[in-house]
Amino acid sequence: xxxxxxxxxxxxxxxxxxxxxxxxxxxKGGFIDKLxxxxxxxxxxxxxxxxxxxxxxxxxxxxxxxxxxxxxxxxPKEIWETTKRWKVKEMFKTKSQTDKEYGLGWTxxxxxxxxxxxxxxxxxxxxxxxxxxxxxxRDEIRTKSGLLRGKEFIMKDLxxxxxxxxxxxxxxxxxxxxxFKIFQRVGLKKYTYLTLASGGTFSKYSHEFQTITEAGEDTxxxxxxxKFSINKEIKTEFPTCPQCKSEDFEAKKAIEVGNIFKLGTxxxxxxxxxxxxxxxxxKIVIMGCYGIGLGRVMGTIVEIHNDESGILWPExxxxxxxxxxxxxxxxxxxxxxxKNIAEKIYSGxxxxxxxxxxxxxxxxxxxxxxDSDLIGLPIRIIIxxxxxxxxxxEIKKRNEKKAKLVKLKNL
Amino acid sequence: xxxxxxxxxxxxxxxxxxxxxxxxxxxKGGFIDKLxxxxxxxxxxxxxxxxxxxxxxxxxxxxxxxxxxxxxxxxPKEIWETTKRWKVKEMFKTKSQTDKEYGLGWTxxxxxxxxxxxxxxxxxxxxxxxxxxxxxxRDEIRTKSGLLRGKEFIMKDLxxxxxxxxxxxxxxxxxxxxxFKIFQRVGLKKYTYLTLASGGTFSKYSHEFQTITEAGEDTxxxxxxxKFSINKEIKTEFPTCPQCKSEDFEAKKAIEVGNIFKLGTxxxxxxxxxxxxxxxxxKIVIMGCYGIGLGRVMGTIVEIHNDESGILWPExxxxxxxxxxxxxxxxxxxxxxxKNIAEKIYSGxxxxxxxxxxxxxxxxxxxxxxDSDLIGLPIRIIIxxxxxxxxxxEIKKRNEKKAKLVKLKNL
Numbered sequence: 001x002x003x004x005x006x007x008x009x010x011x012x013x014x015x016x017x018x019x020x021x022x023x024x025x026x027x028k029g030g031f032i033d034k035l036x037x038x039x040x041x042x043x044x045x046x047x048x049x050x051x052x053x054x055x056x057x058x059x060x061x062x063x064x065x066x067x068x069x070x071x072x073x074x075x076p077k078e079i080w081e082t083t084k085r086w087k088v089k090e091m092f093k094t095k096s097q098t099d100k101e102y103g104l105g106w107t108x109x110x111x112x113x114x115x116x117x118x119x120x121x122x123x124x125x126x127x128x129x130x131x132x133x134x135x136x137x138r139d140e141i142r143t144k145s146g147l148l149r150g151k152e153f154i155m156k157d158l159x160x161x162x163x164x165x166x167x168x169x170x171x172x173x174x175x176x177x178x179x180f181k182i183f184q185r186v187g188l189k190k191y192t193y194l195t196l197a198s199g200g201t202f203s204k205y206s207h208e209f210q211t212i213t214e215a216g217e218d219t220x221x222x223x224x225x226x227k228f229s230i231n232k233e234i235k236t237e238f239p240t241c242p243q244c245k246s247e248d249f250e251a252k253k254a255i256e257v258g259n260i261f262k263l264g265t266x267x268x269x270x271x272x273x274x275x276x277x278x279x280x281x282x283k284i285v286i287m288g289c290y291g292i293g294l295g296r297v298m299g300t301i302v303e304i305h306n307d308e309s310g311i312l313w314p315e316x317x318x319x320x321x322x323x324x325x326x327x328x329x330x331x332x333x334x335x336x337x338x339k340n341i342a343e344k345i346y347s348g349x350x351x352x353x354x355x356x357x358x359x360x361x362x363x364x365x366x367x368x369x370x371d372s373d374l375i376g377l378p379i380r381i382i383i384x385x386x387x388x389x390x391x392x393x394e395i396k397k398r399n400e401k402k403a404k405l406v407k408l409k410n411l
Numbered sequence: 412x413x414x415x416x417x418x419x420x421x422x423x424x425x426x427x428x429x430x431x432x433x434x435x436x437x438x439k440g441g442f443i444d445k446l447x448x449x450x451x452x453x454x455x456x457x458x459x460x461x462x463x464x465x466x467x468x469x470x471x472x473x474x475x476x477x478x479x480x481x482x483x484x485x486x487p488k489e490i491w492e493t494t495k496r497w498k499v500k501e502m503f504k505t506k507s508q509t510d511k512e513y514g515l516g517w518t519x520x521x522x523x524x525x526x527x528x529x530x531x532x533x534x535x536x537x538x539x540x541x542x543x544x545x546x547x548x549r550d551e552i553r554t555k556s557g558l559l560r561g562k563e564f565i566m567k568d569l570x571x572x573x574x575x576x577x578x579x580x581x582x583x584x585x586x587x588x589x590x591f592k593i594f595q596r597v598g599l600k601k602y603t604y605l606t607l608a609s610g611g612t613f614s615k616y617s618h619e620f621q622t623i624t625e626a627g628e629d630t631x632x633x634x635x636x637x638k639f640s641i642n643k644e645i646k647t648e649f650p651t652c653p654q655c656k657s658e659d660f661e662a663k664k665a666i667e668v669g670n671i672f673k674l675g676t677x678x679x680x681x682x683x684x685x686x687x688x689x690x691x692x693x694k695i696v697i698m699g700c701y702g703i704g705l706g707r708v709m710g711t712i713v714e715i716h717n718d719e720s721g722i723l724w725p726e727x728x729x730x731x732x733x734x735x736x737x738x739x740x741x742x743x744x745x746x747x748x749x750k751n752i753a754e755k756i757y758s759g760x761x762x763x764x765x766x767x768x769x770x771x772x773x774x775x776x777x778x779x780x781x782d783s784d785l786i787g788l789p790i791r792i793i794i795x796x797x798x799x800x801x802x803x804x805e806i807k808k809r810n811e812k813k814a815k816l817v818k819l820k821n822l
Binding site: 090092096 | 419506
């Protein structure tokens with residue numbers, strides 16, 4: 001993409017009306033825009049990141065047999081009354097002109113359970129794994145943390161349906177692995193701990209994926225010996241590590257980037273979702289659910305991967321891999337060469353869709369480099385009088401201090 | 412995709428609680444599911460179609476310089492009061508726990524205009540073209556037509572910003588061509604007419620893209636001589652064709668699959684969105700907006716392309732190009748060959764992601780063929796005892812009566 005065409009611009013000064021690092025940097029760099037508290041627009045660069053995260057999640061969900069669908073956000077009141085969750089105060093409610101009441105979906109057990117009931121009748125139809133990547137709404141009171149906690153947010157929610165507890169248990173372990181694969185690919189694995197947490201209304205315990213950073217709103221206790229961790233909310237129940245019995249914990253602030261629940265039969269019972277078992281008896285279906293917030297992952301990446309100059313995007317989620325910056329000398333014959341090389345790289349097959357090309361003419365070198373650090377693409381390529389004199393390009397990784405010259409012919 | 416894994420099933424009997432052909436066929440075939448009136452889930456096959464339509468639109472929007480973003484659905488009341496549209500009765504409204512009021516977006520002029528104002532200051536920053544593919548909400552009273560008119564629906568909305576009327580006029584013509592390209596690729600061009608219509612609250616006139624079918628809720632008058640057409644709502648203003656002066660019109664029912672508006676300065680004035688012109692004067696920005704409903708396009712395709720047995724998907728939007736159906740003979744050695752060929756085709760690079768493989772074992776041949784016609788993929792491939800005896804496959808196009816044998820080695 002040519003930077004001269006991109007309609008967004010970076011901001012020269014720090015963003016004042018945001019408290020969180022992720023919102024400050026993402027707004028300053030032109031990735032997102034705030035419409036109101038907890039509600040953001042994804043601008044072209046931000047949408048590219050969001051889509052890369054979505055595709056990583058999609059690939060890993062497909063690998064564990066997930067079938068993608070897209071459920072609506074507008075839910076009739078009745079389905080939420082069935083599970084006695086209509087009164088949840090964080091659910092936005094609305095009414096039609098004909099006085100029909102709706103809730104805006106913040107999770108989809110109430111939609112997916114009766115939906116699957118229409119297609120699953122026998123033990124032969126199970127297991128089934130269904131997920132979506134979809135826009136959710138939640139009336140959050142605290143909205144000070146940018147993309148980490150929004151009133152509207154995009155989530156991947158996977159639901160699994162099983163004929164036995166044992167089958168659920170096995171799939172649950174598979175999802176754990178898939179989640180760590182996702183967090184590895186988006187650049188968070190090193191900082192992310194599997195954490196025992198309360199099961200909420202679902203079950204006694206659940207597991208969270210907690211990424212440690214000072215920006216986190218949760219506190220987790222990490223076992224120093226085996227790295228298992230426990231959410232503060234249930235820590236008193238576990239004076240010793242349930243895995244290795246150590247008493248030595250370290251408390252850390254963390255962001256919950258994913259969570260997985262064994263739902264059991266709570267929702268299948270509410271919707272009377274049964275199957276015919278092998279022996280011909282009716283049997284209640286057993287469920288699991290597994291969430292990841294895409295915006296929250298994006299915000300967490302920024303909280304973790306930043307320095308005083310801006311963002312450092314991990315390669316798999318960067319909007320582009322390369323930032324191509326020609327630096328003109330003011331000497332016509334040299335600048336012609338610089339431009340030729342830049343255009344050749346930009347239009348080459350090898351770099352297709354992976355280059356942000358700073359072709360802006362009315363911007364100083366200093367500004368270009370400042371923007372480049374702020375936007376934070378993994379690799380910066382500079383072409384200048386100095387580099388072409390050595391038939392080279394200057395290559396610098398965003399996370400390294402030193403640049404190096406690479407011969408043009410080696411490109 | 413293996414059909415044995417697909418969690419959805421076709422329905423054996425006609426869908427009773429839907430009136431429209433598109434909803435009946437799409438539900439029967441397992442493409443969509445109805446949550447409540449005007450609100451649908453896209454199931455795996457339906458989501459594939461929706462994504463293909465989205466990608467066609469995306470490609471054509473990118474070709475005319477569109478930059479993709481993603482705006483939120485939850486809009487603060489204030490922006491809608493600025494344009495005096497808060498009272499629009501089709502807008503769903505909701506309130507937070509802290510009594511803040513929101514509307515659910517059914518269009519995005521109120522978001523995009525102040526957003527662009529943050530980045531566009533000078534005539535040098537224009538023109539800009541920004542679009543999104545996003546979930547919209549509209550409190551429709553009539554919801555009898557399946558995907559043609561929903562309370563929740565996915566739309567592509569493009570907004571253009573110009574420094575002069577002339578510049579808008581030129582881009583408007585470009586969008587017209589891009590729209591016809593889209594309708595050509597999704598299989599609707601032959602039936603789709605550029606139609607003069609009222610400008611609503613925007614301007615005196617606008618243009619609609621109307622696809623003629625008995626399922627349409629609009630009536631258009633097509634000039635028999637030059638094919639220009641006029642929406643019934645403004646026909647009395649045009650006793651003769653504005654293009655060729657003929658008086659000879661034909662009235663047809665039609666579905667509005669797209670619309671384009673010259674917004675002029677209505678929204679830029681409301682939000683005081685001006686630029687510095689060449690001569691240093693402040694000048695108001697001129698806008699256009701351009702919509703296509705993706706679900707509506709999908710529903711219209713089904714209304715146009717169906718027969719008594721089911722859907723006939725145009726190739727570019729079909730969930731898969733091929734339906735691969737092995738028909739077993741009951742003779743072990745022959746069935747082994749049949750299965751080998753089927754698996755080879757399914758796993759071959761050539762057919763990657765383009766085959767729905769009916770590997771179901773507990774389904775009769777008759778059922779498989781009925782399902783195949785209902786689902787409506789463009790090309791059916793049958794492998795049977797008969798075909799392998801001639802070292803062949805049977806290939807049949809969904810829109811042709813006759814099948815033909817193709818030698819395996821020619822594959």
